[in-house]
Amino acid sequence: MRILIIEDNETLATALSHRLKDNGHAVNMTHDGETGLAFLKQEDFDLAILDINLPLRDGLDLLCQARRDNVTTPVLILTARDTTQERIIGLDTGADDYLVKPFEMDELDARVRALLRRQRNNNQHEQIGKLVFDRRGHSVSFEGKDLGLPRREISIFECLFDRSGRFVSKANLLDYVYGIGADVNESVIEVYVSRLRKRLTIYGVEIKVARGLGYLMQVTE
Structure with a gap:
């Protein structure tokens, strides 16, 4: 899953990022409200973790604007504001859950799992050709056997x-896997895609490569 962290405390944001990546998620970070709103409007995320006290644009204002702009990404608010009224305001503004600082990472993990489970509840196990993709379990299987x-x-x-039916550029794949702005050479994507193509071909799924367009995954006819 792809998760956006909007948190001005860089130490906390980095700790959250490491935790989420250890749990198998792709993570992007930003530290101000304006950039956070731009990311939410322009990119596809499965979840956003949002602080309220942000520079440039307040977190609640960001959330309100995002919902007005029809951004449906689930949002988990992180804040030191712990009164009942403030929680109600956050939820009424469009948040899906609310976690008060300080918190235990185990509780964060549980809330992230719950929000992602709620979002994907009707399609946790999806299929392409004969392969079954389990989002929750981060696995791909064939006839019940995990491909590993x-x-x-x-x-x-x-x-x-x-992005079925659409080409995905190498740059977009790099952002998805490592996070926007990561200091990683695009050549690593070529290596990973090459390995993945070899693994999938025998199951009737191919990754098509087109110069200038990127990669497209489809079922072999």
Whole structure:
């Protein structure tokens, strides 16, 4: 899953990012409200973790504007504001859940799992050809047997799966797997895609490559 962290405390944001990546998620971070809103409007995320006290644009104002702009990404608010009224305001503004600082990482994990489960409840197990993609379990299987894809390849599979019928550029794949602005050479995507293509071909699923367009995953006819 792809998660956006909008948190001005860079130490906390980095800790959250490491935790979520360890749990198999792709993570993007930003530290101000204006950039956070731009990311939400322009990119596809499965979840956003949002602080309220942000520079440039307040978190609640960001959330309100995002909902007005028809952004449906689930949002988990992180804040030190712990009164009942403030929680009600956050939820009424469009948040899906509310976590008060300080908190335990285990509780964060549980709330993230619950929000992602709620979002994907009707389609946790999806199919392309004869392969079954389990989002919750971060796995791809054939006739009940897990293919054992490494984490990076699972992220690439998920990105291509969610953009079925469309080419995905190398740059977009890099952003999805490592996060926007990551200091990683695009050549690593070529390596991961090459490995993934070899694994999927025998199951009737191919990754098509087109110069200048990127990659497209489809069922072999």
